Amino acid sequence: MPPDVETLNSQELEQLRACHLGKEVAVADIGREFSQLWDQDETATRASLINFAIYNEQLGALLENTRLIQEITLEHACRALLIMSLPGKKAHRVRAWITAHCQLDAAGKKVACSEQVAFLVEGTDSDLIRNIVFAHLDSDLPLVLWWQGALNARFEERLYSSVDRLIVDSASWEDPQAGYNTLVSALENDRSRFIVHDLAWTRSYQFRIALASCFDDPALRSRLSAVDSVAMETAAGHETAALLLLGWLAAQSGWSLKETHLVSGTHTCTFEKEDPGTQVRAQITAVKLAAPLQFLKISGGDFSVAIKRELDCDFLQVAYALQDRKESRILPAAGTDLVDLVSGQLMRGGNNQLFFKILPSFRALLQSSDQVSGIGD
């Protein structure tokens, strides 16, 4: 945490100005100011399906977050709350700005507008944060909270027990294991009812679709029990995405983790299959300058399946070989931009049961890779 300082410095003020947050209003007047905004503009329709809050503690992220909200509201009409918390400041103070993001029809007419309130919260006051969230929700609509950065002390029970969907990105956590420990204990709390979406898991979505589509082929499906090797390549910093994907493969195939090593950025794991005595070896290699998930290959006996995504490419190359037969095709690979990930996730919704199902095998991988990492490196 940065040292306590009284108020924003000139660079921070500049960052704030660059964000075009709209009209600054007194926190107590937000409702009234919005009414006035709508009274002035008869062409627009206010629309909202969810409350969508973004929480962040880096002022430098504000500009990017205003862009994200603007783009996400194009597909998801919502009440957007942008909460910029600066726990390093001494003052306990909140400033607020309001604006609206409108979808335009072909003729350039505003058709549906989402309201946005941006808050700048100085000081470490959890009560303040909770209160501004609670006080500005659209009633009856679910609350989606995108918590950017580590799950720290501000992520507390009274706040998360009101959340319906929580979006996090474990790739941004310095200590994914600690992050997951906090997350799981929040999930296990009797009062919590949120569904969690880790964007690292979302990043593997198209890979999972692609793999599933290969195994729609009954001939390949019958070879599933013959898998003996898995190889993955991931971008450095995105190892959790690969571990989640591997955890999923293991959970869905009935493999249990036997051992794991981390040597010079390469995870090597051994799983035992349901059929006693048979094993699967898996390797995850982190490479620089790659798509978060770059490559997955599964093989065994007379078959192999390979899925590849080149950096900055919009497609996955999917190929499989079974005896003499070879199939290959390309599939759309959904953007890796945060807007694409969050929008896609909001669109799919769901109760994320599969994620809960694979959590134990993923956490086992995460834990053991963490334990061994000190030895291997």
Next chain:
Amino acid sequence: METNPFREDLVSRLSPQPCTIVIFGATGDLTHRKLVPALYNIAADGDLPPGVRVVGFARRDKSDEVFRAELENANRKLSRQGHHDELWANFSRSIRYHRSEFQDLEGYHSLAKLLKDFDAQNGGTCNRLFYLASAPEFFDDILLHLKESALNEAAGDGWSRVVVEKPFGTDLPTAQHLNSVVNLTFEESDTYRIDHYLGKETAQNIMVLRFANAIFEPLWNNRHIDHVQITCAENLGMTGGRGGYYDKSGALRDMVQNHLLQLLSLVAMEQPTDLSADGVRDEKVKVLRSLRRWSDPAEVASNVVRAQYTAGAVDGQRAAAYREEDRVNPESMTESYVALRILIDNWRWSGVPFYVRMGKQLPKKATEISVHFKEPPPVLFNVMPVTARKNVLVIRIQPEEGISLRMLSKIPGPALRMEPVKMDFHYKTSFGKASPEAYERLLLDAMAGDATLFARRDEVETAWKFIDDIEHAWHQSDEPPPMAEYPAGSWGPKEADDLLQQDNRVWRRI
């Protein structure tokens, strides 16, 4: 067969299976405008299983390359998600052209050989989906030749299915004939009769609205509902040579027999025991069986209005009369408009009329269902004069898919005055993304073996029984009910207004 563990939770639907899709009439309008763009978009969404191949069957001579280039042209213009060269190149590799006459058995033998080659390349038997996208007069030929060449038989673990485009006959005997030929060739469970209205999101939403919400179903009966209106309005006449086909069909057979009776069944059906294809279709067909039938022309005349448009104006342009349209018989007795008062003889709907209307050259394009609730008892607020007192729930099928609910509200001010207000939900503003095209959903379902959104034989035939009574009264009786008129660009004939007026009701303003 063992399920695919990697599919879990990825899509909450049956997954489409790899297959070869053979389209009969593949150089036609339907294939270019709907089928191939739908398949391309399924591929663009990553939902097309690997190993899917498309074989176009038609009579003109052309190479695979020319065929693909023609389809590509159409896809560029019509694809919902735009056209991406790389994706198209990948998708179109699987498209082949097979030249043959529908009547030529040899063409089916060579098709069988082509499919066998695919099987060999696939390392096993491939599933087959035969799509009849030809004019209906060829259905018999195609089906019988498929049987003769044994293409209808599923081999090994595979399946062989047929998708049949509308019209499913032109009356009960022709529908029965078509169905018997279809069922001679394919099992009913392998037969998928397309009614693209059922593939529309809002049509699917009718069941969700009714059975997933607690507030509607308790009111969904004759105690609370006064009547239901189903409207399908088109602001087009017989452009693009449609007159030739339309004049042989008419509004009743072209739209009411299939699409509008399907919508009516979804609104009126009882809760199905499960969401299986037959679970849902069993309940829908019960509604069709309960439709009150009219035994003589006088009864038809008092419950059904038919009409043709006279010259008028639509969309700011002069519009010709129906009988003056291209390829329409100048003495035609085919209706371009029909309005019906339908009664359903069961406990739930006894005494609740369903007013159904369909017309060409009306002021707007709109398809919607409106459920009009009964007036509250005339006490308290309800003794005061109000223009529209009834609550109305509207399900808009197209355009602007959505749902609205009208209710009364107090006008602010010291005096107690009330006005109707509307709660409106638009799919587009709420869910952002454009809904997939109906054909995408239906093709995926056919590949997955889910027939819920397809018409079953008994549904089609029961609907025809109801329609035939009306057609017979119009065309075979000595005293046929009259043909009314309405100016193009108006909301139909005044006789249709009278139909509701007699019951003290009016058509909803759209």
